[in-house]
Amino acid sequence: MKPITLVFFALSVMQISAADYPPAASVLQSIRRAQATQKINLKGSLETQPADALNIPTEASFRMIADGSTIRYVFSDPEPVTLHIKLGEADSELMQTGGTDAGKFTPANFAKKILGTDLSYEDLALKFIYWSRGAVEGEEHMKTMDVWRIRLQAPPGGRSEYRQVVLWVGKQNGALVRADGFDAAGKLSKRFEVVSAQVVKGLWVLQRLRIETFDPATGKIMSRTRMMIDAPKES
Numbered sequence: 001m002k003p004i005t006l007v008f009f010a011l012s013v014m015q016i017s018a019a020d021y022p023p024a025a026s027v028l029q030s031i032r033r034a035q036a037t038q039k040i041n042l043k044g045s046l047e048t049q050p051a052d053a054l055n056i057p058t059e060a061s062f063r064m065i066a067d068g069s070t071i072r073y074v075f076s077d078p079e080p081v082t083l084h085i086k087l088g089e090a091d092s093e094l095m096q097t098g099g100t101d102a103g104k105f106t107p108a109n110f111a112k113k114i115l116g117t118d119l120s121y122e123d124l125a126l127k128f129i130y131w132s133r134g135a136v137e138g139e140e141h142m143k144t145m146d147v148w149r150i151r152l153q154a155p156p157g158g159r160s161e162y163r164q165v166v167l168w169v170g171k172q173n174g175a176l177v178r179a180d181g182f183d184a185a186g187k188l189s190k191r192f193e194v195v196s197a198q199v200v201k202g203l204w205v206l207q208r209l210r211i212e213t214f215d216p217a218t219g220k221i222m223s224r225t226r227m228m229i230d231a232p233k234e235s
Contacts, residue, residue, distance in 0.1 A: 025132070033174055118225035137149045189214055
């Protein structure tokens with residue numbers, strides 16, 4: 001679950017011991033800091049393809065407007081709806097203007113899917129980057145960069161659709177490269193993975209994100225959603 005504008009740089013290879021791993025809180029803060037650098041206005045789309053060929057694919061276009069810690073997703077079809085995300089220091093807020101669900105979202109409806117896609121409101125608001133229980137497990141090389149692998153535990157009280165989330169985060173830039181969400185039984189239920197990126201105003205940002213929902217009992221993919229951000233037009 002990539003918000004969702006992601007920044008990428010090629011990094012030099014670094015080797016450190018487990019004793020030198022940073023606190024999870026500082027790595028999560030780097031994700032929030034990376035998000036706050038974005039000032040863009042681009043078109044995009046969400047396309048969902050069910051694994052069952054009998055089900056009808058869904059598609060929705062939007063405009064993504066990022067201005068620092070505030071991100072808006074503006075949809076026009078089937079009705080005008082705007083999702084407002086504010087990424088704060090301690091938590092994120094999600095509001096909707098237009099449509100039947102207008103108002104501020106609460107934990108009771110975070111798991112609701114957006115326009116029939118694999119993306120939930122909890123995913124879009126990046127709620128898991130505010131979880132306080134977690135640790136850096138190791139380091140890997142992914143998407144041309146060195147990344148930290150972090151395992152996070154959901155807060156008690158059942159406010160999330162996930163029990164655990166594992167993140168892969170760029171060491172030097174806070175880029176959220178991949179996220180795996182696990183259910184209460186420890187089974188993989190959803191995966192977010194950056195497929196490609198593009199240069200916008202001198203920064204690498206998300207171009208295509210793949211979101212897959214799994215059947216925890218079998219491990220098979222139930223449906224797949226692609227989030228695509230169009231390249232800006234030459235002025």
